[in-house]
Amino acid sequence: MELAERMQKTVVGQVTWANPDLGKKCLDCAHLTPAPKTKGRPMHICALVRVVSGAKGVPYDAERAIACSKFAAVDTATSE
Secondary structure: OOHHHHHHOOOOOOOOOOOOHOOOHHEEEEEEEEOOOOOOOEEEEEEEHHHHHHHOOOOEEOOOOOOOOOOOOOOOOOOO
């Protein structure tokens, strides 16, 4: 996918350009943290924004946002 298309699909608050080829949403990313309470839909903050820029990230709707190339799956324990 072309960078221009990825940029268009990116929402304010993501650490880098959306990557639709992953087939993931930000909601499933290990870097996601809940934002302080807001009205309406639950909002989240990408923790990588602080790592990259030193500033707290902007809250966004991670349920609707397409994951970026920094996506990391949440490590869930499995039982044997």
